[in-house]
Amino acid sequence: MARLKYATDFDKSVLLNNFDTRGWVQVSTDDDWNIYWAGVHNIRNIFSVECGFRMGDDQVINHFPNHVELTRKDLMVKNIKRYRKELDKEGSPLAEKDENGRYVHLDFIPLTFMLPADYNLFVEEFRKNPNTTWIMKPCGKARGIGIFLVNKLSQLKKWSRDGKGNSFVAPTAKETYVISKYIDNPLLIGGKKFDLRLYVLVTSFRPLKCYMYRLGFCRFCTVKYNANVSELDNMFVHLTNVSIQKTGEDYNAIHGGKWTVENLRLYLEGTRGKEVSDKLFDDINWLTVHSLKAVAGVISNDRHCFECYGYDIIIDDNLKPWLIEVNASPSLTATTSSDRIMKYNLMSDVCNIVIPPGEFPDVRWNKVPAKENYGNFDLLVDEELAQAELLSQEVKARAGASNATVRGARDLRKPTTWK
Amino acid sequence: MNEDQVAEQFIVDLLQFLKSSKLYTDLFNAAQIEAFKPSLRVSELRKGVQSGLINGGWDRKLRNAIYHYLHTHPQQPTLPDPEHNKEPLLYIRKAQQTWEKKILKSLNSMCTELNIPLARRRAEREQKDMAARWTELGTDGPDERPWISLNLGQIRPVYAPKDFLEVVAGLQNTNYQNSVSNGGSFYNFWGIIQVPVKLKTINQLRVQYSEMSINQCQTGVDDLPDIPSELFDADRAKLGNKVLAANHAPVAREFSKKGCPDSMRGEMWCQMLGVEVDEVDILYYEQLKTCVLQHDLLVDNLLYKDVKLTATNDDHYFVFEDYLYQVLLPFSRDTVILKHFSHNCATPPKSYIRGKLGVEEFAVVYPPNGVIPFHGFAMYVAPLCYVYNDVVTLYHVFRQMYIQYFFRLHSVSSDPQGIVALSLLFEILLQTNEPELFFHLKNVGCQPLKIAFKWLMRAFSGFLASDQVLLLWDRVLSFDSLEILPVFAVAIFSFRKSNLMKVQTYNAAEAVLADVTTLQVVPLLQLALFSK
Numbered sequence: 001m002a003r004l005k006y007a008t009d010f011d012k013s014v015l016l017n018n019f020d021t022r023g024w025v026q027v028s029t030d031d032d033w034n035i036y037w038a039g040v041h042n043i044r045n046i047f048s049v050e051c052g053f054r055m056g057d058d059q060v061i062n063h064f065p066n067h068v069e070l071t072r073k074d075l076m077v078k079n080i081k082r083y084r085k086e087l088d089k090e091g092s093p094l095a096e097k098d099e100n101g102r103y104v105h106l107d108f109i110p111l112t113f114m115l116p117a118d119y120n121l122f123v124e125e126f127r128k129n130p131n132t133t134w135i136m137k138p139c140g141k142a143r144g145i146g147i148f149l150v151n152k153l154s155q156l157k158k159w160s161r162d163g164k165g166n167s168f169v170a171p172t173a174k175e176t177y178v179i180s181k182y183i184d185n186p187l188l189i190g191g192k193k194f195d196l197r198l199y200v201l202v203t204s205f206r207p208l209k210c211y212m213y214r215l216g217f218c219r220f221c222t223v224k225y226n227a228n229v230s231e232l233d234n235m236f237v238h239l240t241n242v243s244i245q246k247t248g249e250d251y252n253a254i255h256g257g258k259w260t261v262e263n264l265r266l267y268l269e270g271t272r273g274k275e276v277s278d279k280l281f282d283d284i285n286w287l288t289v290h291s292l293k294a295v296a297g298v299i300s301n302d303r304h305c306f307e308c309y310g311y312d313i314i315i316d317d318n319l320k321p322w323l324i325e326v327n328a329s330p331s332l333t334a335t336t337s338s339d340r341i342m343k344y345n346l347m348s349d350v351c352n353i354v355i356p357p358g359e360f361p362d363v364r365w366n367k368v369p370a371k372e373n374y375g376n377f378d379l380l381v382d383e384e385l386a387q388a389e390l391l392s393q394e395v396k397a398r399a400g401a402s403n404a405t406v407r408g409a410r411d412l413r414k415p416t417t418w419k
Numbered sequence: 420m421n422e423d424q425v426a427e428q429f430i431v432d433l434l435q436f437l438k439s440s441k442l443y444t445d446l447f448n449a450a451q452i453e454a455f456k457p458s459l460r461v462s463e464l465r466k467g468v469q470s471g472l473i474n475g476g477w478d479r480k481l482r483n484a485i486y487h488y489l490h491t492h493p494q495q496p497t498l499p500d501p502e503h504n505k506e507p508l509l510y511i512r513k514a515q516q517t518w519e520k521k522i523l524k525s526l527n528s529m530c531t532e533l534n535i536p537l538a539r540r541r542a543e544r545e546q547k548d549m550a551a552r553w554t555e556l557g558t559d560g561p562d563e564r565p566w567i568s569l570n571l572g573q574i575r576p577v578y579a580p581k582d583f584l585e586v587v588a589g590l591q592n593t594n595y596q597n598s599v600s601n602g603g604s605f606y607n608f609w610g611i612i613q614v615p616v617k618l619k620t621i622n623q624l625r626v627q628y629s630e631m632s633i634n635q636c637q638t639g640v641d642d643l644p645d646i647p648s649e650l651f652d653a654d655r656a657k658l659g660n661k662v663l664a665a666n667h668a669p670v671a672r673e674f675s676k677k678g679c680p681d682s683m684r685g686e687m688w689c690q691m692l693g694v695e696v697d698e699v700d701i702l703y704y705e706q707l708k709t710c711v712l713q714h715d716l717l718v719d720n721l722l723y724k725d726v727k728l729t730a731t732n733d734d735h736y737f738v739f740e741d742y743l744y745q746v747l748l749p750f751s752r753d754t755v756i757l758k759h760f761s762h763n764c765a766t767p768p769k770s771y772i773r774g775k776l777g778v779e780e781f782a783v784v785y786p787p788n789g790v791i792p793f794h795g796f797a798m799y800v801a802p803l804c805y806v807y808n809d810v811v812t813l814y815h816v817f818r819q820m821y822i823q824y825f826f827r828l829h830s831v832s833s834d835p836q837g838i839v840a841l842s843l844l845f846e847i848l849l850q851t852n853e854p855e856l857f858f859h860l861k862n863v864g865c866q867p868l869k870i871a872f873k874w875l876m877r878a879f880s881g882f883l884a885s886d887q888v889l890l891l892w893d894r895v896l897s898f899d900s901l902e903i904l905p906v907f908a909v910a911i912f913s914f915r916k917s918n919l920m921k922v923q924t925y926n927a928a929e930a931v932l933a934d935v936t937t938l939q940v941v942p943l944l945q946l947a948l949f950s951k
Contacts, residue, residue, distance in 0.1 A: 190738040190804075191554055220738060255734045263735055263805075266681055266886050271808040274656075274682035338734060 002360050005032065009039035012332040014343045018351060034361055035351075036061045040329055043067075047302075055304045060354060060361045063328060064205070064305045070295045071309070071328040073178045074139045077112045083294035094290075108287035108323050112180040115156070122179060126153060133182040140176075142327065144241035149182060183322055187315040189267065194220040196261065196313040196321075199330065200288055200380070201350055203306045203367050205296040207383035211353060212285060214376045215342050218259040222252075256335040272319065280319045287313075287323055289381050303363045306354045308346075349375030433488055441699065442484050449477055479667055486668045487693035490899070491823065506764035508833045510593050511614075515764045515831040518586045522791055523768045525577055530717060533573055537770055537785055538716045546712045553708070556748075557731070557740040574724045576794035580873040583793070583829060587839055587872075590614045590831070609861065610846030611868045616833055618844050621851060624906060625948055628898065630676040631941070632949045638678025639890040639941035652680075659683045666690060675897035678890055678941065685806045691896050692819040696812050704811045707749035710787075718786040722747045726797045735885040739804035746800050746814050747792075750821075756788040759822045764832035765789075790826075795873075798880040799825050802888045824901060828876050836901050841875055842868055845905035849912055852947070856916050865925040870932050871908040878904060887940045894944075903944070910947035911935060 006019045007029040015037055019026070027033050029042070038046065038061055046053055047065035055061065069075050084106050087095035096104045113122040115136075126134070136156075138146040150156060156179075186193045199213035219241070268277035288311060310330025313321050332347070334340030352373040355361045368385065437443055453471035454464065472478065506512045530537055541549070549556075588611045619627065631637060636651040655677075662674040663686050671690040679687045689695065711719075726743050730736040736743075750756075760767055767789025769782045800817050807813040827837045834840065846868055850857045860867055873882075878895070880888050894903045912919065915931055922928045 191741055192738065252731065252737065254732045255737050257737075259734070259738060263885055266889075267805050267808075269681040270684055270806045274680070277682075336734075 002358055004034040004360060006035045007033040008037040009042055010037060010332060014332050014334060014340065014347050018344060018347045034058055038062060057363045058360050060304050060306060062306060064307050065300050065302055067307055067328045069298050070326050072139055073137055073325055074114050074176055076326060077109060077178060079298060080109055080291065080294045106290060110180045110183060110322055112178050115177045115179055133184055134179050135182045136177050136179050138177050183314055183316050185317045187317045192220050194218040198311045198313060199346055200309045200311055201353060201377060202292060203354060204301060205299045206301045208292055208296055209367055209382045210292055210380045211377040212288060212380045213346060214378060216261045218264050220257040220259065222257060254336065256339060258336065258339060276319050280315065280321060284313060284321045285380060287321060291323055308350050345376060349377050353377060436488055437484060442480060446477055449475060483668045483693060505762060506832050511590065511831055511833050512764060514590055518831060519766060519768060522577055526791065535717060538714055541713060541715050549712050555741055556744040574720050576725060577721065577791055579794040580876045583876065584872045586831065587612065587842060590839065609850055611866050612839060612843040612846060614839055614843065616840045616843055617835060618840060618847060619902065621848065624902065628948055631944060633945045635677065637941050638680055656680060668693060672897045675893050679893050684889060688816060688896060692816060694815045694819050696815055700815055701811050704749060704814055707752050710752040711748045716751065716786055718751050718792065719748055721792050725792055725794060729795055729881060730797050730801050733881055736801040739801060742804050742810060742813065743797050743800055745810050746817055747797060749814060750818065751786045751788050753788045753818065756790065756822060757784065759826060760789060763826055763830055765830040793829060795877050798877050802880050802885060805885055805889065824895060827901060828878060838876060841901055841905045842872060844902060845871055845908050848905060848909045852909060853913055853916060856912060856919060859920055860928060863923050865928040867912060870929055874908055875904050882935050883938060884936050891940045906947055907940060907944055910943040911938060913947060914943055
């Protein structure tokens, strides 16, 4: 058994128990670790030019250097918009638009503007549809802090002055906000709003290798959904973040307002039918893959890195998924006992995929884990393997048969055959 | 009465039933429409109308109606004493009556202790409030819920499965000379249940459940994602669509014996139960809702408390809390349910208008549907929320399931489908299949039925994962028998045998069997029934 050395910025039991069970030894972050589960604040230091720290061939770390391209709300939107425009220029069928100018296949983020930079563009859009609600989110924060809903221009006075002003001072991350069209027709179950938290593991961006965790969960609001204007200030109705719902009166610590994705699927198949629920889950896989492709070009593809993202997705009542944001450091705190088990298994499967069990990490490894190490992950896309498939026909026939056993097989074809 | 006369009488009853049902008027109207068709000639009136009706699908509706009548009405001649229809054995009837008196006494004493009436009329303002909040009755807060007249903390459930187990365990056949009630110490069974009820043997069960045998593909086993779909899933889906289109209850039953695909379950169950929601049903539900708004019953508080204790704390069902109230509250006002008491050993409890105790003219059935809920009652409804998201359909399906199946799980009777027989079946099966396990558990002071009883009484709802409960209930409906429940309980014990053989106390045994949410129903059933 390989006795790896690990360093961690988090004192979380789901992590430590996993590492200790494998017989790994904890060392400090300054020592020669093999795997470092770092917090995002330390990542900046490690990868900064002044630091001069270079990772060895047997070291892996759990973040990409510039993951903010995907995980900061404004950068993510910027990258996706740019990706779509590029595909449009190339004339790719993916960038097909309908008669309203909306993308048919790539319309998975709600209409978003950056503030204060795009203030004027936003006002134009707002005046076109004055009765809509918008949601303001600060770029640099997490856990629902600082978010509020807007349905009148007067609520944005602060940003209008900055936008109209002639200052050349670029706003810092702390002051920029994104404003998106609020999804006011979310799918309600039992009358309550919920969002989906899915875990996506990426071991490489170029070629793209990503895995979707089967055991995601839904986070429910404790209060009934009410789209009424008077309830716009009631964050318990609108924001599903557990850190906010936890403080509500009706919060139940036994189930924590969390439902498994399997239960969601059972409910949707039972009440809406198989085709639409299959399509919903295919759409979710599709949007995950394309959101990753959108930033694949700008993220520095350091071979020492892997990352486990927390995707937040909201489903509207037409069963269309919308990507709300991507988190680089999804919470490892367990709120209920089933939560703890799930997160423990998540970490265990991540470790098995990133480092073949029993071996030391090696940066020269081709990053193709054996299928039995997937655990509860499903392979979404492995561009390297897909290329190899296309090149050799007979391998494709055999791999095609085995790929059919992966649940996301139907959409697996879409990105690969497109390529 | 000889057989022919019995059959004749049955047909007469059946015709009477059909004539008084809505189907008759619909059929008559449809026939009239057919008769008015210009293409029809007078000489061919009968044939023409008949073929027209068949084309319109009316023959299927008629067949379904007759099928459901056959299912819900016993074919034996009606015995002289209606009491015998409910329950032929005297000592069991007596036991049920004693139990009912006890429950009623407990309910009444809770009433007087907390000083609340069994029922009272709601004030206008309260009614309006409640109507506005009808879809969110689960929200807490005393000021938000003025119709709850008191703190729910003071309410206790009237009884729980373990109380009922004591009653069932205490049943003794007074005809046995040496039985305990006659002063002897004769126990003729190893287990807790001492009632000699006729049961099926394992071979008879194998024949009954032959569609579930290992060599036949089943939903829940053979349609998992890692099995290529051509093997079973795709054909099953096509067949399912055809079955649904045929709209014929026996066909739906046959199909469901191998399990229903999740997306077809709703319609299949409706077909099997004979539930077709039309305007009359919707109106009826609205009527029940009005009854709920007008009067506040103590039973409502019991139901609130039950939901709060069970479903709200359950990982799988907390989302559906509000649906549960919308089904259970009208359920307790539904007098249609009183009809099932003609073949249920239980009698609906009666209560008297204030001040007129004992005067028969002022007796009313309380609660209106005659069913006093116990701890865990709400869990009968919870799994159905995964299948129906329309409250009216959900209500009617639940009502039908209660009248046909669930009532047997909490009343004392000698019926082979009743909880007494199911418990005995569980014990006998376990003794036959796993004698050393049974003996070991009995020696360490753990009668297996003590653990399994709550599973049986709740039909496993709340103990298994949500999709597994639904697969199990598929089989209950399609084979039209609750016997699958004890068979599955035995399968669980067999499955965990190696751990159970190591326990030395009752608590340890309970701990081994405390969490069964990871179990898969169909493979375990196949193992238990067909692998010896």
